[in-house]
Amino acid sequence: MTLVEEYLQIRKYSEQICEPLQTEDYVVQPIVDVSPPKWHLGHTTWFFETFILKPFSVNYQVYNDEYNFVFNSYYETVGNRVIRTDRGNLSRPSVNEIYQYRAYVDEAMVKFLATTLTDEVKELLILGFNHEQQHQELLLTDIKYILGNNPLFPIYSKDRKEVLAIQKSEPGFINISEGVYEIGYDGADFSFDNELNRHKVYLHDFSISKTLVSNAEFIEFINAGGYENFNFWHAEGWDWVKNNNISAPMYWHLIDGKWFNYTLAGLLPIDLTAPVSHISYYEVYAFASWKGMRLPTEFEWEIAAEHFNWGERWEWTESAYLPYPGFSKAPGAIGEYNGKFMVNQKVLRGASIATPKNHSRITYRNFFHPHLRWQYTGIRLVK
Amino acid sequence: MTLVEEYLQIRKYSEQICEPLQTEDYVVQPIVDVSPPKWHLGHTTWFFETFILKPFSVNYQVYNDEYNFVFNSYYETVGNRVIRTDRGNLSRPSVNEIYQYRAYVDEAMVKFLATTLTDEVKELLILGFNHEQQHQELLLTDIKYILGNNPLFPIYSKDRKEVLAIQKSEPGFINISEGVYEIGYDGADFSFDNELNRHKVYLHDFSISKTLVSNAEFIEFINAGGYENFNFWHAEGWDWVKNNNISAPMYWHLIDGKWFNYTLAGLLPIDLTAPVSHISYYEVYAFASWKGMRLPTEFEWEIAAEHFNWGERWEWTESAYLPYPGFSKAPGAIGEYNGKFMVNQKVLRGASIATPKNHSRITYRNFFHPHLRWQYTGIRLVK
Amino acid sequence: MTLVEEYLQIRKYSEQICEPLQTEDYVVQPIVDVSPPKWHLGHTTWFFETFILKPFSVNYQVYNDEYNFVFNSYYETVGNRVIRTDRGNLSRPSVNEIYQYRAYVDEAMVKFLATTLTDEVKELLILGFNHEQQHQELLLTDIKYILGNNPLFPIYSKDRKEVLAIQKSEPGFINISEGVYEIGYDGADFSFDNELNRHKVYLHDFSISKTLVSNAEFIEFINAGGYENFNFWHAEGWDWVKNNNISAPMYWHLIDGKWFNYTLAGLLPIDLTAPVSHISYYEVYAFASWKGMRLPTEFEWEIAAEHFNWGERWEWTESAYLPYPGFSKAPGAIGEYNGKFMVNQKVLRGASIATPKNHSRITYRNFFHPHLRWQYTGIRLVK
Amino acid sequence: MTLVEEYLQIRKYSEQICEPLQTEDYVVQPIVDVSPPKWHLGHTTWFFETFILKPFSVNYQVYNDEYNFVFNSYYETVGNRVIRTDRGNLSRPSVNEIYQYRAYVDEAMVKFLATTLTDEVKELLILGFNHEQQHQELLLTDIKYILGNNPLFPIYSKDRKEVLAIQKSEPGFINISEGVYEIGYDGADFSFDNELNRHKVYLHDFSISKTLVSNAEFIEFINAGGYENFNFWHAEGWDWVKNNNISAPMYWHLIDGKWFNYTLAGLLPIDLTAPVSHISYYEVYAFASWKGMRLPTEFEWEIAAEHFNWGERWEWTESAYLPYPGFSKAPGAIGEYNGKFMVNQKVLRGASIATPKNHSRITYRNFFHPHLRWQYTGIRLVK
Structure with missing residues (x-):
């Protein structure tokens, strides 16, 4: 082309x-x-x-x-x-x-x-x-x-069920051994400046889930009182829950005791097997705490990523959005692209069903503030 | 009809x-x-x-x-x-x-x-x-x-100069003598519940201007430092000026030392002879203080109104929006029409160039919070 | 002296x-x-x-x-x-x-x-x-x-029961006849500039209560759901109730089904016969609406005032705080005393148990914003 | 003892x-x-x-x-x-x-x-x-x-000049070679839970300053227009500067063209040789950008720390406050001590002139939000 x-x-x-x-x-x-x-x-x-x-x-x-x-x-x-x-x-x-x-x-x-x-x-x-x-x-x-968020819940397109892309994956965990690994992009194609400078990191043993957390698993968290128990939350996450009356992922509605969610195809019953989405980092952290597990760092994620299904959710990591060793801003306006946002945000890895084809790679670093939920965000656990 | x-x-x-x-x-x-x-x-x-x-x-x-x-x-x-x-x-x-x-x-x-x-x-x-x-x-x-308020200043209609309605009136003051007067609507046609119960009020001698304050006169106030001198303002008006960086009526722009204002016909040079408009009660009060005059009460205004040109501006009065003697709310939803707003607002009298024909009368009581400016508001002085 | x-x-x-x-x-x-x-x-x-x-x-x-x-x-x-x-x-x-x-x-x-x-x-x-x-x-x-507002409710003085001053008054209403009356101070002693310029007003027939509304009567309003029914409230009053979770006068606490209030003598059971106090204009208006009555204007109040017990509560009136005819500010800093507050406030008349002796008179005009409650405010009804 | x-x-x-x-x-x-x-x-x-x-x-x-x-x-x-x-x-x-x-x-x-x-x-x-x-x-x-922040600038103690603790250090940089290093506390004495789990990290070559940035150097940044040039700042840092009119470290006052700062001994002329203090992470980052350098990560800092003078300033690092590998919260209230704050904060290392004796060690992790300035914070640069 x-x-x-x-x-x-x-x-x-x-x-x-x-x-x-x-x-x-x-x-x-x-x-x-x-x-x-x-x-x-x-x-x-x-x-x-x-x-x-x-x-x-x-x-x-x-x-x-x-x-x-x-x-x-x-x-x-x-x-x-x-x-x-x-x-x-x-x-x-x-x-x-x-x-x-x-x-x-x-x-x-x-x-x-x-x-x-x-x-x-x-x-x-x-x-x-x-x-x-x-x-x-x-x-x-x-x-x-x-x-x-319109009270009439208009349909964008009946064909966008949002879950077509979801592939069945084998449950289970991938074990990665302690050692020095390489992180970052060093290919010949395009990448953003925030992925550059491939460099070494030291990782400890970890096991990372092959699959994303499903809606069914998240409903268990809700039913177990996860949104009412401060123990699972960061202090700022708990404030966010209280101040905004949060009790479920964005777009979820409990109607006559049954969970529905707004999708681009309209208001539909929750698909229990689909990966949970539209959740903040605060919710993801609380869910992991409740499970007795944790989130991966972006480095752990990158090393294990070749084993994952691709393109379902942007996955919150525990890593803060920070410069890689040797990072430097380009001069002029283009230099404002990434570097000036490297504070107060968390890294997300992967790609979602909204990501254009060819616009993703294993080293891609997305980033959002921890309270944001309107992206197709998801959860992958580490133990 | x-x-x-x-x-x-x-x-x-x-x-x-x-x-x-x-x-x-x-x-x-x-x-x-x-x-x-x-x-x-x-x-x-x-x-x-x-x-x-x-x-x-x-x-x-x-x-x-x-x-x-x-x-x-x-x-x-x-x-x-x-x-x-x-x-x-x-x-x-x-x-x-x-x-x-x-x-x-x-x-x-x-x-x-x-x-x-x-x-x-x-x-x-x-x-x-x-x-x-x-x-x-x-x-x-x-x-x-x-x-x-769009940076492109789009034109609504070239034919809406907004000043066509303005009639030339003789300058000068109308003198009204002390005594008992009757206020409020008692005709057979429609009126709002807030105008009903024609009743007596006692007025003292006053002289009320035949004409509205013009843009030229208001520019004098600006040039005399009216927006920088707290002495002319209510305490809450002064806070409003400082907190919102107010230095001219709404829609006014000083471009290369010349005043323009946005009109429905686009951004145009100020018409010096037209009545000033898009000003808050706070500004109107400050202007009157600077002039050594005051605003009329709504009762003074109503008694003198037959002598005024009609339909140019809604005119701020000194009166607070309060129920007339004997006022009572209608039952049900219709009763929510007026009564529940009778606190913290000022009465405006008259009608503006935006008022539909046949939708005005001398007893009509309009009302807004004192900081609002987006109506075609104006100033008539009393001494 | x-x-x-x-x-x-x-x-x-x-x-x-x-x-x-x-x-x-x-x-x-x-x-x-x-x-x-x-x-x-x-x-x-x-x-x-x-x-x-x-x-x-x-x-x-x-x-x-x-x-x-x-x-x-x-x-x-x-x-x-x-x-x-x-x-x-x-x-x-x-x-x-x-x-x-x-x-x-x-x-x-x-x-x-x-x-x-x-x-x-x-x-x-x-x-x-x-x-x-x-x-x-x-x-x-x-x-x-x-x-x-300290969680320890410290006592100011055991001797300040706050109700000692309350005199028993005969229940009933005083009838005043329609006509021209004189309002404002014209004596030889001190008064504030806002009371000066004694002038005529026209009053219509009215009946004003001899007594203030009691705590017992206010509890009836609470029990009748007065704080949950928007019909009795101004729109801004209703917003105030909702935004601040108001359900009783300031300092009131419902403990094991019994009403207590904080007084200068500590937290005590409500005295049912004492005049209700520490209520906003919004609450006073809602109470009057519920009773099918209204508040007096400050002019009605002044004309009837010689018949009242003195010094119990500052009484909210329906009048907005506005200048009397002929009001003018003194030059210099002293002129900032009253005039610049004459917008967005309501007039209160009378004097309270906190008012120093000799610091009150029938023409005295106090004023506060309609949501304020920390003064000893009260209710007198008109029908 | x-x-x-x-x-x-x-x-x-x-x-x-x-x-x-x-x-x-x-x-x-x-x-x-x-x-x-x-x-x-x-x-x-x-x-x-x-x-x-x-x-x-x-x-x-x-x-x-x-x-x-x-x-x-x-x-x-x-x-x-x-x-x-x-x-x-x-x-x-x-x-x-x-x-x-x-x-x-x-x-x-x-x-x-x-x-x-x-x-x-x-x-x-x-x-x-x-x-x-x-x-x-x-x-x-x-x-x-x-x-x-009291306009009277009261003195806490004439003997607290705040700079007595500052030791002269040799200027220059310490070079650390690439490799795997160990981080975290594993001694027998007390440490907080956030320092535990000594673990390996991979560091790249870096050179870290022996000395802290002085007031004189920071005045150069001010004089070079550092607070007026968005290029040096994070986007959120720049918003913070604009919204709060920041133009110097906290407690600094420019009086007749000369810099003073409030100290516990009162308002005194700036000591040019003392390390700059009372600056936010945003300012520290902007200063480093202006210098063409960067801040250390908390791991770089810990590895080099034995070469530093002790106890002058808490030093901002580039690291976000995150759990170490294997971190787990204690059960009950004590578990709320550190873990629930591990989001949206930056790590500071070292100890300041306000730190009690015996309450510091090389592995100690302090943390604050990036805009805060009231601690004795300082800057150490890396290149």
């Missing part, structure tokens, strides 16, 4: 994700962590315009100067921006205008990609691909939040 | 106000006081369905049971409701669905209005007309807020 | 109120509305120093320049000040240092009062007396809050 | 720290992280009473049942407690009462320690010693906060 073909395929997939939406669904921002779908469509376009077309494409005419203010996410280097909590307050640019903006930038990109590209540009391009793929995952989870 | 004709005319006008909107503009709620336009369209429809069709129209089939939850504004009697701050988080029902809901209820209403109506129903119907007209005014001011 | 004698008597009484305190009780500020007792002692001293000694007493040496920052309450004219919420964060000046400050200023005042005083100074002096008396009332209610 | 002697010595030192205080200084809580000194004195006493006397000392009479509610810090196992933000709202128990409580418990402890003690009791006793020593450090830093 040529770079142009890859560009067009990725760009098209973002729009395909939005096909089932009504115009109104593109606009709202019910919580600060969720962005309006139209913002994702605009922001990913702005990324190519700002970091490739403007600096490298001669004679490129910026589509609209005001869009830098509207679609900048967090790049301080690139100027002022709409504060994050205001994204859902902007009815304009309209959805149609944003699709026109996409078409304009795509046309300019296709022309530009037909020219001779430097290695620097190629690298930025691949970064842009991966950036848009990250937003594709967010698009889907943000859409789920927007629809799933 | 028959009741059916009046019904259809009023219902149509709500939709006419929304004609210039794009779908996205119907959805957002940038501050808690502003409701999404689609919510207004749904809520006014729900009002007729809930208070007329459901109790009085035999065999009426409720359009959608969930809508009671979505479109109830504050009627505790009628059950639970979406909390006010969440109105802008709901992408569904979509704009189209709400227009279908309107059409369904309108059809049922037209059929019902062709039957013999009791006096009770006629009264509720007239209340529904007036209720929808109140929301028409809010629709326009909410739309102005949604567009006017 | 000479001015010096009066000065010394008033100053001494502030210290007498504090006699039962331990040093620690002088320091804390559990809510923003309550000030630490040591702050009251310092602030009232600062008032005499700032408004009398500094401008009028030749050669007066300011005790400590920093105290202006520490003891200014809200006078913007007099410079910066510790923000109100920080008063309880200051351990210094210590209680001893503040008593020394009082002694220093008192000595200077006694010397100064022996000189020939201008009328301006005499007026300021009388204002200072009344100012300190206002703080004496707050001292006692703030002390009650500090002790009454 | 016998256990009784050690007990008495430690208990006495807490009181010695408070000797320079006035009663009022014991009471206030200016921010949630700071506790009133009298609370520390009571809480450490409650610890011995609750975990030793009540369960193990036959016939021990609890001093006051209410104190469990007042002095419990965070032990959910032991029942309800005063919420942390309310500690400064309690004037009672008074300082004298708390000293009496200490005397009562000390007397009971001395008697009890004269009996034959089981190993379990001995362990709890040593934990109680270490617990009180931790609070001694907090006592001093909390006192500094209480006095240092």
Whole structure:
């Protein structure tokens, strides 16, 4: 596949994700962590315009100067921006205008990609691909939040049962022996800067589950009073439970004594055999404590990962999101990509049913604050 | 005009106000006081369905049971409701669905209005007309807020200069003599319960301005440092100025030393001769203090009102919003219309350029919290 | 009594109120509305120093320049000040240092009062007396809050049963006839600026209770579900009830099915015949609604007041705190005394068991925000 | 030294720290992280009473049942407690009462320690010693906060210059070679559960500074615009700087162009050669970025620590506070000591000039949230 073909395929997939939406669904921002779908469509376009077309494409005419203010996410280097909590307050640019903006930038990109590209540009391009793929995952989870927190529980698509991807795996544990292991990416393909610098770590003996914790197992935790017993929780996790009246994973509803959950295919009975999802790190930690087990570190996870089924859930690890030895930020705006978030977050490993194909690898490091639940997060235990 | 004709005319006008909107503009709620336009369209429809069709129209089939939850504004009697701050988080029902809901209820209403109506129903119907007209005014001011706080400053309509209605009035003061006057509505037509019980008040000599304070006069206040001098302000007004960095009326922008304001026709230079607008009670009070004058009470205003030009601004008064002697709430949900808001608000009198025709009278009492500015508020001075 | 004698008597009484305190009780500020007792002692001293000694007493040496920052309450004219919420964060000046400050200023005042005083100074002096008396009332209610919200319920004084002052009054209503009445102070003695400008008001027929609502009657309201029925409440009152889990007056505790309340003499069983107290305007309004009655306006209250027992409770009125006709602020800091608070507050009339002797009169206007309860507030009904 | 002697010595030192205080200084809580000194004195006493006397000392009479509610810090196992933000709202128990409580418990402890003690009791006793020593450090830093944020800048003690402990160290870096190292405590003496399980880690080559960053170096960072350049900061660090208007370490004041800082000996000119202190992790990270260096991990720090001067500052590390391999919580209330805080905090290593003698060791792990500054924190760089 040529770079142009890859560009067009990725760009098209973002729009395909939005096909089932009504115009109104593109606009709202019910919580600060969720962005309006139209913002994702605009922001990913702005990324190519700002970091490739403007600096490298001669004679490129910026589509609209005001869009830098509207679609900048967090790049301080690139100027002022709409504060994050205001994204859902902007009815304009309209959805149609944003699709026109996409078409304009795509046309300019296709022309530009037909020219001779430097290695620097190629690298930025691949970064842009991966950036848009990250937003594709967010698009889907943000859409789920927007629809799933509407009292009418609208269906995104009857065909998205969310569990099709789940493969049956053998139960049991994988034993890994104590010793020095290598961690991080050193291949020739793309990776983010936070995975680089393959380096040695010392691991102790551990046994890690082949399978993810299922909904049935999590219901046992609920029924055993897991949400009412402070002993299983971090102090900050317990505060979070109390302050937010948490008593089940996100999207779960107890209706006439039976558990349902909102899925992209609508409100459905819980599938007991599917891996539990939409849980915070705090809940994952409490569940593991109740089980008398623990979570893997991201290093343990990476070493054992070849034995796992792929692409079901993002799996919380016990590791904090920190730089690898020798990590250094790139200069300029691109350097704001990862490094400045390396505090107060936990690492997640794997990939979920919302992750675009080809946008995952064993060394990939995802990260979220410990209270967040709107991603397809899951639990893998270690003993 | 028959009741059916009046019904259809009023219902149509709500939709006419929304004609210039794009779908996205119907959805957002940038501050808690502003409701999404689609919510207004749904809520006014729900009002007729809930208070007329459901109790009085035999065999009426409720359009959608969930809508009671979505479109109830504050009627505790009628059950639970979406909390006010969440109105802008709901992408569904979509704009189209709400227009279908309107059409369904309108059809049922037209059929019902062709039957013999009791006096009770006629009264509720007239209340529904007036209720929808109140929301028409809010629709326009909410739309102005949604567009006017967007960094792209989109135009609602080039023909809405907002100042066409302003009539030139003679400067000068009207002198009213001390004595007992009568206040409140006692006509045969519709009025709200808060205007009823015409009663006597004792007024002292006062002189009230024939004209509203102009933008030019307000710029003098700004230039004289009015926003920087605590002496002119209430303590709570001064806190409001400091906490919100207020230095001009809402929608005003100082660009290269020249004042512009956002209007429904876009961002335009300030019209110096037009009455100042979009100011809080706190600002109005400070302006009057700076002038060495004061605001009228609502009683002074009502007695002098026949001499005023009509329909330019809602005019802040010094009066708190309190019940008239003998005021009593109607039983049931309708009784929640006015009485329960009679604390912590100030009375405004008059009508603004956003007020629907026939929806105003000299005894009409509007009311808002003292910090609010998104209505077309104005200043009339007394000395 | 000479001015010096009066000065010394008033100053001494502030210290007498504090006699039962331990040093620690002088320091804390559990809510923003309550000030630490040591702050009251310092602030009232600062008032005499700032408004009398500094401008009028030749050669007066300011005790400590920093105290202006520490003891200014809200006078913007007099410079910066510790923000109100920080008063309880200051351990210094210590209680001893503040008593020394009082002694220093008192000595200077006694010397100064022996000189020939201008009328301006005499007026300021009388204002200072009344100012300190206002703080004496707050001292006692703030002390009650500090002790009454401590889980150990310490006793202030066994002799302060709080109900000794309550006189038995005949039940029944006083009928007042429609007509023009005169309101406000026009005597030769001291009054605050907010009571001045005696003026005419028109009152309609009303009947006002001779007695205050008792604890027994209020318990009936509680038992009838008054705190669970939104119909009796203002919308903002209902929010207040829900957000703060209010289910009884402040200081009330239901212990083994029996009502107790914290008093200055400790935690005691409720006296059923005593007037209910420590209730907000919201509760008072809800109680009146439940009874099918209403509160008096401050004008109705003033006209009927000669028939009431005196000094039991501050009585909430339906009137908002607004300027009387012709009200004008004095120039300078003294002008900040009352006028700048004339928004968002309700008027209370009467005097309570915490009011110093000689610090009350029929025209006195007290004022608080509608949610506040730590004063000895009460209910008188009108029908 | 016998256990009784050690007990008495430690208990006495807490009181010695408070000797320079006035009663009022014991009471206030200016921010949630700071506790009133009298609370520390009571809480450490409650610890011995609750975990030793009540369960193990036959016939021990609890001093006051209410104190469990007042002095419990965070032990959910032991029942309800005063919420942390309310500690400064309690004037009672008074300082004298708390000293009496200490005397009562000390007397009971001395008697009890004269009996034959089981190993379990001995362990709890040593934990109680270490617990009180931790609070001694907090006592001093909390006192500094209480006095240092008072506008009068009261002096704690003229003899506490805070820099006497600072030893001159040779500048330069220590080079450590790549390899497997051992981390954690495995001695025979006391350590906290979070240091246990000595285990292997793999370290890469690094060079760590022999000295701490000085005030002079930190002033260079300020003068170079370090607080105004987002590039050096984490995104959350930058938000913290902006939201709190941070422009220098805590306690620093720029007076007439010269830097002063509040010390326990009062407001003094900055000592340029002393190690910088009272800085958050965010500032430390930004400083290191500006220098082109980084912070050590806690493992790097521990391996190099034998070469450092001791007891100057608690040194922020890059490590998140996480469990060591094999960590497990003790059952019951004692198990709440460390484990439940292992999220969202950073590890600090070393000891500060506020740390009691004998209460530190190379494996000791302290931890705080990244924005906190009131401890004697410092910076050691790695390259």
